[in-house]
Amino acid sequence: MSTIPMLLKEMEQEAQTTRKMLSIVPNDKYDWQPHKKSMTVQKLATHIAELPNWVTMAIHTDGLDFGEHPYEPSTINNTADLLKFFEESYENGRSNLAQANEEDFDKKWVLRNGDQVLLESTKGEIIRVAYSQTVHHRAQLGVFLRLLDIPIPGSYGPSADELGL
Template sequence: MTNREFCLDRRQRERKAFVNVLKAVPQGQLAYRPHPRCRTAGELAWLIAAEDAALIPLIQKGSVEWMEVPPPTRVEDIVAEYERNVAAVDQLIARTDDQAWQKKGRFFFGTPTPWEDTIQNFVWGFLHDAIHHRGQLSTYLRPMGSKVPSIYGPSGDDPGR
């Protein structure tokens, strides 16, 4: 199994947990934030969906400029966007050859010097960052009156079967 194939496998294995956490966000709690310096639940959920959207031009063209966009007002729209973006990125990864996987890419995010790395490292880095944000969002769920779904095994609310 190549690195690219392993990455695609890991992304596909994480998908259900992402969808379950996103769907667990209560519709009326998108503005919830545990501290004034924290992102809102809606912003965190949207960030998870938007990260994969940024990977599409990065994989296709080798560069992307990060744009913060306000989140939708409905949880179901965030989930749908996440699912669309993940499917599109996974298709691109599946069609990418290992040489293109190793090409350099550029990620612009409001600084004069872009982040430069291989497409492989960007995709892995974005996956790890999204997992991090999923963990943040999962800590918001109980205070918002929701239940924490199983992620890698049982949670206090979900036996994970």
């Protein structure tokens, strides 16, 4: 199997798990945060929902400079809009990946803040970073929701909640 079909398969598998997690975010908890240094549920969930767009960015750009393009997250305050935003982001990333030229995956991609290089990698590696970021932040959201006593869906098998533990 070539790289693009493998990445598309993984993207769909992670999207299924991400949908489950995003769908249980309670509308009345978007401003909650477990610690003053933590993101709010709103910021974290919205970031998770936007991450498939990084696949498109990796494919069509040579990098991102926060010095020239400061990060401006979307503001979403309810779960219906969050899921809609995720589906749009997912379809954007998936369709661009499906049409990508695998030979471009070895080209350099740089994340920077002005002169400071934060990450230098290949476009293919940045696609995988987007997937890893999704899993990482989805796990954070799971902890946030657990602290709010919200039953958590399983990611790669049943959760303790689904097993009735």
